[in-house]
Amino acid sequence: MSIEQLIQDIVTHSPALIIAIPLLGAFLTPLISRINDKIRNIFVILTVGLTGFIAFLLSYDVLINGNIHSYVFGGGRSVIALPSGSSFAIRILFEVDGLNAFMIIIGAILAFVGVIYSYSFMKGNTGLDKYYTLILLMIAGMFGMMLTGDMFNFFVFLEITSISSCALIAFWTNKGKSIEAGFKYIVISTIGALFVLFAIALLYGKYNALNMAVLANSIDIVNNGFIDKTALVLLISGLAMKAGIVPMHMWLPDAYGRAPSSVTIILIGTTQASLYALFRVCFTLYGSQLTQTLKYIRFNLGGSTVIFDIRLNGVFALIIIVLAILTIVVGVLMALKQNNLKRMIAFAAIAEIGYMFLAVGAWVWVIGSEHGMVALKGGIFHIINDALDIGLLFLVAGAIYYVTKETSLNKMGGLARNMKYTTIFFVIGLLAVSGMPPMNGFASKLLIYESIYHVNPILSIIAILCSILLLAIFVKVFHSAFLGPKIPKFDKVKEAPISMLIAMGMIACLIIFFGLFPNFIVENIVEPAANAIIDNSSYISHIIGGA
């Protein structure tokens, strides 16, 4: 078998392999760790690396060659045409279009970096075989959420992810606060997921299908208004809670702040998988209904009748933009006040989620027009930028914690003298997260500012102001943690271990690469994803096809 043939085969089976390899690795880990701890760590890194490699192959094929992949588990066709003429989707299938491919790139980067980082970061903890099992399960669940084309399957992966990540958040069981954060997270995510399941059940009862493409084809918000709208509301609110939208964000600083840093970086991936699911629901499942009129409202103004045409996209845009502005402002203001480094970054992460949401809201508002496309590009570009920036900052926070065992900013100072590389990485993350040129954050934020200016200039102003505040927040961290005189307690502090530096360095390189060549990234990675959001017909027709 030639190499090309092998790669072709791998790409064909990649949607299954991407989740199967981490799953297999997860359950092999306890067996391997009976041999040797070092072998286990390397095995886990290799597993995640292989998964990431396959993910890159798949997303290369989807993004560059423009193919849509679908994979049916157990073989055969996914949609069975009944003699009566209707079709019936029966098997579980994965479907990968531009948006999925874009998300699995993020997932692969974060998972790989997180695992490399944990090599040194978690050294010395007990129960590491369970830690690595849970990490791999979480990665498998995250990829499953990003790849699946079946609503119920999505729920299952959502729960796999939340259970394993909850156990990881509470991994340091000697700290009361991390157990408490784990409990909060499991309550929140279970209730969110149960409401998602309720919505799935509603849709299943109505349309007798769980397949996303089949559902998207048959959802009709005008005729079956009540059930569809209820399901939409349940899905949006459940997934928005998992994605950390204000005012349902309170679990996020706890979970991000108390988890080990190596877990936090993968948690970012799972949060963004929820965000992806939100987009998938709003714009693929309900995509063809976006311009439907919900209601006409008639006014009598001086004899002439004025008719307001309330469309779904208007209502959507209103909800999304209001929530997004709330998210940005509350996130930034709360971050400014925190003194715990990781909680502060977590609030900044909330604010960053608001930016993506804002851009998508702007697109929904002006659906179909040119600057809508710019907004969508900016929003999607910002997803990957946010993952990298916030991820890097969390890793730096973890490195600081590793060497000083301190989380409070009040007790730090002068760390730049002993931790040169970490300081450099922090500065890169600082510039990127606050949208300073030439880092990647600037490019996406520029796109967002310019496009939401067309919706309302005030939104743009708020977004820019909050971005400046973000800069101020991290300058505060830079000043109080890295600058200043030497603190005698930290005299013997050493640079972070090499695997942590490698992990941070990888993300920093990616940030600089994305920053220096923004158009390359936007054209090749972001635009296919944006097109997938705009045009849901190819997603549907790939499954239903001519049948």
Place this chain on the structure above:
Amino acid sequence: MIYNIPFIAVAALVIIGLYAVIFKRNLIKIVIGITLIESGVNLFLITLGYREGSTAPIYTNSPAGTMSLPVPQALTLTSIVIGVAVLALMLSLSVHIYRHYGTLDVRKIGKEEEQ
């Protein structure tokens, strides 16, 4: 009317569960509330698959006539399995919290100042 009773039960279970989660202060009661919501959703799923006068979907030796749809039952089963895992996790976290703080009151846990 008689066939609407399961749906009324679903609404009642979900609302009682939400009430327990929001207004009860004991962690165990919150866990009970979550399981109530979960059973409500499971009941809803299982009710969707039932048709009047249908038999259980067992292929062998079944009497002739309509069968109830097996897919919702499979879904419910999966959801129950997940529920078991979530329940075990929540209870073990409650054990840990009780050990650490000596109380299960949500207002009292996690309030200690950080050094």
Place this chain on the structure above:
Amino acid sequence: MEIWQKLLETLSTENGFWNPLIWLVAVVIAYLIIYILRGYGKKECKEKTEQTKAFLSGNPEYEKEKMHIKGSNIYWGFTESLKWVYDLLEKMHTENVSDFILWFVIVMGIIFLLVGVI
């Protein structure tokens, strides 16, 4: 060669554009101008003399350790002037899991009113 051309393309937003290369050139030019301006500075300024010491209205300088501003003291003015906002936000963040779910139900209700009823 082609890949480089692709890499260096300009990202065009709708009304503007962004190219890091142009930015780099602009930064270099700005540094040049600053360097030239620096040449016009006074020649008498010498480092490590009395001239570069901090002047605190004639008071003696503190020790280095005491001069470091702690994290919670930075932006004190900002948080103080926005105290009413922060009071509201503190009231909102009760750190209590029941309230998280209450917020969830409230938001769900509002969205339901907006999407379902209208």
Place this chain on the structure above:
Amino acid sequence: MSGMSRIVKTISSFVFPFVLIYGLYIIAHGHITPGGGFQGGAVVASGCAMIVVTYGSIWTMSKIKEKRLSVFESLGAVGFIGLAFIGLFFGSKVFFYNFLMRQDTIPIFNNVGEGLSNINTAGVLPFMNFAVGLKVIAGLFAIVLVMAYATTKKEGSK
């Protein structure tokens, strides 16, 4: 928990094999009757939980270590996913492909004969049920055992 009275212990040790057999029956017939790996595993695990309740968690912990259970759990999961992986190399070459159905190499797993007595009618499904059953038995038993043990330790230390 330190165990219950002699009557309870005797009766539970008498009932335990029946519970075990019933659970294993459900696992083995998972593909032709209602039930399967999870249900049968849950039945077996509830039998094990009965042992934990009657004999006390400390005694049970001395008989079987929780680490060994986690190994069994991993073996079950690995078996399940491994069977799914093998499907990649046979027949229509799809993940989760039922490679034992309708083939000529190992004909006893073909769809030969029907009825409750013949368990070889579903190809790879019984094996998957066994794997899931192993995982569920080990997992649920470990959950019950560890929780019981953890709460005991607390009372002991006070």
